[in-house]
Amino acid sequence: MKKNAVVSFKGIKAIDAEITLTGSKSESNRALIIAALSNGLVQVDNLSDAADTVILNGILKQVSENTDADTALVVNVGHAGTAMRFLTAYLSTVRGTFHLTGSGRMKERPIRLLAEALQKLGAGIQYAGEEGYPPLDISRDFNQLTRTVNIQGDVSSQYLSALLMIATTLPQGLSLKIDGELTSKPYLDMTLSMLEEAGIAHQWESNTIHIEKQAFKDVRLTVEPDWSASSYWYSIAALADQAVIALPNLKEQSLQGDSKIQGIMVPLGVRTSRTPNGIQLKSGTSTDIKEVLNLKDCPDLAQTIIVCAAAKGLNLSFTGLETLKIKETNRILALQQELAKIGVQLLEDNEVYTLNCKQLSFPEKVTFETYDDHRMAMAFAPLSMLIKEVQIADYQVVEKSYPDFWKDLEKAGFTVEEI
Ligand SMILES: O=C(O)C1=C[C@@H](OP(=O)(O)O)[C@@H](O)[C@H](O)C1
Numbered sequence: 001m002k003k004n005a006v007v008s009f010k011g012i013k014a015i016d017a018e019i020t021l022t023g024s025k026s027e028s029n030r031a032l033i034i035a036a037l038s039n040g041l042v043q044v045d046n047l048s049d050a051a052d053t054v055i056l057n058g059i060l061k062q063v064s065e066n067t068d069a070d071t072a073l074v075v076n077v078g079h080a081g082t083a084m085r086f087l088t089a090y091l092s093t094v095r096g097t098f099h100l101t102g103s104g105r106m107k108e109r110p111i112r113l114l115a116e117a118l119q120k121l122g123a124g125i126q127y128a129g130e131e132g133y134p135p136l137d138i139s140r141d142f143n144q145l146t147r148t149v150n151i152q153g154d155v156s157s158q159y160l161s162a163l164l165m166i167a168t169t170l171p172q173g174l175s176l177k178i179d180g181e182l183t184s185k186p187y188l189d190m191t192l193s194m195l196e197e198a199g200i201a202h203q204w205e206s207n208t209i210h211i212e213k214q215a216f217k218d219v220r221l222t223v224e225p226d227w228s229a230s231s232y233w234y235s236i237a238a239l240a241d242q243a244v245i246a247l248p249n250l251k252e253q254s255l256q257g258d259s260k261i262q263g264i265m266v267p268l269g270v271r272t273s274r275t276p277n278g279i280q281l282k283s284g285t286s287t288d289i290k291e292v293l294n295l296k297d298c299p300d301l302a303q304t305i306i307v308c309a310a311a312k313g314l315n316l317s318f319t320g321l322e323t324l325k326i327k328e329t330n331r332i333l334a335l336q337q338e339l340a341k342i343g344v345q346l347l348e349d350n351e352v353y354t355l356n357c358k359q360l361s362f363p364e365k366v367t368f369e370t371y372d373d374h375r376m377a378m379a380f381a382p383l384s385m386l387i388k389e390v391q392i393a394d395y396q397v398v399e400k401s402y403p404d405f406w407k408d409l410e411k412a413g414f415t416v417e418e419i
Pocket residue numbers: 025026027082155156157158161183184187299300323
């Protein structure tokens with residue numbers, strides 16, 4: 001049952017809190033696939049509590065315990081994009097027959113580029129529903145037909161990560177040629193770094209990444225806290241009159257591209273400093289931003305930054321938002337609809353998106369819809385510092401990446417009441 005929550009912040013807008021964030025879901029989901037491919041040689045510490053990680057972990061256990069290779073094992077990833085993409089590649093190479101499915105929205109999120117690349121390599125993948133989209137039927141025969149495949153780089157980096165993780169288990173290895181622009185590149189770098197930590201070397205020459213057949217190392221991978229989750233605390237600090245927020249264990253230099261939030265939030269008034277055991281955010285004064293912010297490398301920060309800037313009345317412009325339309329929801333449309341409730345427009349002109357905050361006004365009471373998208377809930381919740389009564393629809397959506405989000409808000413002085 002979907003339930004709403006009323007979120008409010010009473011008293012002066014001063015925050016002094018220490019928040020321990022869960023592990024990165026991106027690092028966790030790579031670590032799980034790498035551990036499964038290594039047959040137990042690679043082990044993982046500090047796995048995320050994110051539902052997307054719990055789901056993937058459960059499916060991998062189910063697959064490893066499956067002894068009936070002829071009956072299709074039905075696996076359902078729900079809303080987890082990384083699980084869908086990584087499993088499409090992983091299940092193609094393991095023994096067994098699978099029906100890989102997901103939520104209603106997952107069936108609208110394209111998978112053709114990955115499925116075609118795997119088919120060219122020799123995987124037995126077929127569409128079980130609409131062409132180009134999940135669900136997929138994956139059969140057990142994988143006879144490698146070629147070592148080299150091309151893939152378009154501007155739709156989702158997850159396709160490339162999925163292929164690169166299985167590369168070393170393929171008899172001929174893999175040469176992955178990236179066509180056109182590459183979106184979300186830090187996620188690809190994260191995949192290659194984690195593979196390297198697990199003993200798998202690569203060569204990146206011009207637009208091609210080569211991985212040979214190699215053995216995994218006996219190693220423990222430690223997942224860092226989630227930088228995407230930290231972004232909501234940056235937004236809270238930016239909207240507070242005074243804030244000191246400690247985030248233990250976060251490293252300034254991270255595998256996660258979303259650590260870019262540190263620099264992006266400086267003009268919005270948030271300073272980051274290193275502490276003996278992590279980082280600390282402090283609110284200060286905002287400065288002018290004249291340049292257009294390109295978020296191609298960190299699409300998961302887009303909602304946080306756009307909503308925070310809108311609430312501060314900053315008419316900022318953004319590029320690199322194209323992939324937002326194929327995520328948990330069409331995030332552009334969702335932002336436009338919800339920002340309209342505070343009088344702000346997000347206008348598009350030739351792939352440049354600009355906030356128009358001329359009519360910004362905070363009503364006494366507003367309900368923000370979340371469209372099955374955890375990041376809509378978490379990006380809009382900080383507005384409860386500026387609006388007397390904020391309702392977040394279907395507030396449990398946060399479970400996808402940050403299940404303790406509401407508990408953590410309460411720790412910082414917010415009240416969260418299910419209605
Ligand atoms: O590889 C990953 O862990 C992710 C890559 C990004 O997706 P795209 O590559 O589709 O932009 C990001 O939005 C997603 O939340 C996680």
